[in-house]
Amino acid sequence: MGRTIVYLIMLKTLAKRISPLAALIVLCIQTAWAADLYVARNGSDRNPGSKEKPLATIDAARSKVRGMRGKVTVWVRSGTYYLTQPVVFGPEDSRAEGQEVIYKAFPGEKVTISGAAAVPVKWQPHKGQVQKAVIAGPAVFDQLFIGDRKLHMARYPNFDPQASHFGGYSADVLSPARIRSWKHPEGAFIHAMHKHEWGDYHYRVTGKPNDSTLVWEGGYQNNRQMGMHDKYRFIENLPEELDAPDEWFFDTKTKTLYVYAPGDAREVLSPQIRHLFEFRGSAEKPVRNIAIEGFELAHTLRTFMETREPLLRSDWAIYRGGAVLLEGTEHCAVRQCHFNAIGGNGVFFSNYNRDGEVSGCHFDQTGASGVCFAGDPAAVRSPAFEYHESVPYARMDLIPGPKTNNYPAGCRVSDNLMNGLGRVEKQVAGVEISMSMDITVSHNTISNVPRAGINVSEGTWGGHVIEYNDVFNTVLETGDHGSFNSWGRDRFWHPVRETMDSLAAAHPAMFLLDAGKTITIRNNRFRCDHGWDIDLDDGSSNYHIYNNVCLNGGLKLREGFYRVVENNIMINNSFHPHVWFAQSGDVFRRNIVTKPYAPIRVEEWGKEVDHNLFPDQQALEKARRNGTDGHSLAGDPMFVDAANGDYRVKPGSPALRLGFVNFDMHAFGVVSPALRSKADKVPLPVADPVTAAGNRSEAAWLGGKLRNVNGLGDRSAFGLPDEKGVVVEAVPENSILAKAGMKQGDVIRVLNHREIGNVSELMDVYQEVNWMGEGEVAVFRNQALQKLTVSFK
Structure with a gap:
């Protein structure tokens, strides 16, 4: 093999001196030079890694790959691989272009990478249907699984899958009477929604100073501190609340596990680590050309008490981690993996990442977000972190764009099914983007989430493309958001409106210092029944929004600049312009709305609001009184088949006379057949009866x-x-x-x-x-x- 490497080096040198043909020959040789390694549960790390004599661990395969050249596929055979620490790829594992390595489940076999310990148990009677088992050896008990069944920490109130928040909530969680019923509540967790329902808070009980009072630590998970909600809250990890099937409690002092009706299980699975795979490089020494593919990723610790880093002037705080963490990478990928009930985020791209990929994955009942991108705040010019903070113009860095390259860029999230996210944390999204550039989010189906399906935290630095996604059943536990949600509290933005007005008038060049590249939202289908389908909040700027179907919540633009909204369809709703600035440069044209506009504090209507189709003459005349829509029309849009979600318009529709152009109604969401078969169907709106005046009866x-x-x-x-x-x-x-x-x-x-x-x-x-x-x-x-x-x- 050493002689072959020398020959290749010589060929490469010769290729530079002779002709492109030589380069092609080298490429063919390199492509042909590929190798396979094998990992199996019955293997040994002393084996060579062949199919007949496989290795036992992925770590051992990683070490062996370091000494190999050419493309390598590490085939992992069926079974569950319990990790005691994450598999870490560093710069020493980087691969040259054309010599990628893929860690991949063997075709047709199920491979589970687990962060749990399989803990043997011998049950003994305790009280009623509660049984107990003494646990030998060290183990963390944060989540508990029996087979495929996830259990619940003993909690008040009991888990109710039909409850609107937290799987059950009660206003009396912290009442004196309830507190008196707990003898030693230290170690219990309080979970509560934000007072304004913008997210959530979590606390660890540290003591009970008197009979009816608790003390706790935490509450840093939300970046706009307003205190916990007075109703939407619950508490867990209390032995006195062990009173319902599938509840459990672990007594750390006696090392005894108590489970309500555990059945005949001989072992339980208890997550021990937060991450399963880590890619650990830097901009100077990145991890390159490594992919993981086809695994089930399961059993990681919850991270809600580690969610404490504030993002730029947002409500959000984040934990920089996930079942897969990528930091300092180039051309690394996560493909066709099933993230099954993990405790925190699925995939987290932190700081420098280029050309990363998450595709073909299923994120199922995750504790927090699906895929997150977050750059380094030190790469931001004149950053501010709390909503009310601002940088005075005289001290503002006025150089456009980022200060360093330490942020994700050019990455892609495509063809992923995300269902039931935020089972623990509520300040989450299917895809979260902050301090990043040129992120593409395409052909994902995202549903049943407590907050937004896709969230863009600020304008730094734009260039994202959001396309062909199907996003619905969103904002189920929070409020004042949308299926797509953003804000743009960038350098230019000030929370005091009068100050912002004067800054905008005096320094219009500020608007695009951070949001320098246009964010495109196109060819998506959104439905939000508890907010807006598309919600651009607080200064979101430099957007082009076209060819989207909004099924229920309409579209909102608030306090931003240079948004072009055209050729969209808004079913059972309309356009919500909120608190626009003078000279905003906003455009709203050639859209179909089915209700009158709903403006709030809008005095100047941007660059152009015209050539739109209204449901009736009354709605059109109401808009014209604002000085807009001089060329707009009213009438039946003549949808092809609204009952079945085909909102293309027929020939003769007045929308076509306005310049509206039909677009594909069958390209939303995941494209992989396996994921399509698992995806929920979007609930289509029902056409309500209308009177002759166009009003619902x-x-x-x-x-x-x-x-x-x-x-x-x-x-x-x-x-x-x-x-x-x-x-x-x-x-x-x-x-x-x-x-x-x-x-x-x-x-x-x-x-x-x-x-x-x-x-x-x-x-x-x-x-x-x-x-x-x-x-x-x-x-x-x-x-x-x-x-x-x-x-x-």
Whole structure:
């Protein structure tokens, strides 16, 4: 082999001197020169790594690969490989171009890389259905699995998969009466939503100074400190709360594990480490050309108490880690892996990464986010970290772009299925991007997440392409977000509006100092029932948004510059311009909206708002009173097949006369057949009956059925003072309306202090406030107004 290497070096030198043909010959030789290694559960690290005599560990294979040239595939045979520490790839493991190494599951075999210890147990009776086992040897108990079943730490209230937050919550978690029931709560964890539902907090109980008070540490997981929510909270890891199936508690003093109805399990799996694979390089010495492929990645520790690093002027704090951590890499990839109920993030690209790839993976019930990108704050010019912080213009670094190259760029997240993320932490996303450049997020299906499906934390440094994604059932536990969510609190942005107005007028060159490259959002399908489908918040700037279908929440633009929104379709909703700056340069054209615009504090309407299609003349005239939409039209868009999600328009549609162009309705989401077969289907909106004026007359809402008050007959029957309001036609048992105390025959007159005249007005107000989690409803009952509090989730 040594002589072959010498020949190759000679050929390469000769190729430079002779002709491109020689270079081609060298390439062919290198391509042909490939090798296989094998790892198996019955192998030995003293073996050569052949198929007949495999190695036993991936670590041993990594060491052997270091001495090999050419392309190498490390085939890992079936079984579960329990790691006591992560597999680490350093600069010494880097591969030259054309000599990549892939660590890959053998075809047709299931390979699980586990961060757990398989702990033998011998059960003994304890109390009732609770059994116990003394654990020999050291072990961490943070999550517990019996086979494929994940158990729950003993908690109050008990786990309820139907609950809207945390799998169960209660306002009395920290009540004196409840605290008195716990003898030694040290080591318990309190989990709570942020007071404004922007994220979550987590605390570790450190003591009980008196009979009815706890002391704790933590609460740093959210970057906008406002305290915990007074209702959405729970507590876990308390022996007194071990009272429901699949609950467990580990007594660290006696090393005794208690499990409610463990069955006949002879061992339990207890995660011991946070990461399974780490790529550890730097910009100066990167890890190059290494991929992992086809593994199930499982059983990692939860990281909620390590989530403490604030991102730039956001609500967020992060933990720089995941089941796979990449830092200082080039051309490294994670492909076709199943992230199964891991405790924290799936894949984390930290600081310098170039041309990284995550593709064909399934992120299933993860503790935190799916894929995260976060650069080095030291690469940001004039950074600020808390929402209210700002850098005075006189001290601001005015050089555009990043200060260093220590950030992710040119990476791709494509064809991934992400379902049920944020099972532990709520300040998460399917894909989170911060302090990065040129990230492509393409053909992913993201659903059932507590916050945004895709989140861009700030404008540094743009260039991202968000395309062909299917994102729905989002913002399930938080509020004031969207299926796509961003903010742009970059160098130029100031939290005080009057100050920001004067800065914007005096220094317009500031706007693109960080967001220098346009972010493109195109050809996606979004649905958010508790916020906006596309939510560009607080200064998000330099976006081009086109060819998207918004199925429920519409599109919001707030406090930014240079956004071009064109050729989008907004079903059951509209355009939400919020608090625009003078000379924003914003454009909204050739879009189809199905409700009137919903502006808030907009005095100047940007560069162009025109050539849009409205549902009726009334909505169009309302827009024209703002000085916009002089060339817009109103009418039926004539969708091809709205009931089945085909929102292309037919020939003769007025949208076509405005310049609207049809786009593909069948290219959203994952493309791999295996992932498509597992993906949930997006819930398509139902067309509600409309009156001749274009208003809805009936609707399904929070599990109930509603209709408009209709004429003098209803006024007499319900004892109303006029013919306004919404009649509650049906209130099924266990519906949200029933839980709020609403009854059949109630007439809704007010929602969140806004008078309600009909179903359309109710749904419009609801769309604006549903992210708040709950609202006050005034109903007419027995000829008097009564106030009720209704949960929106």
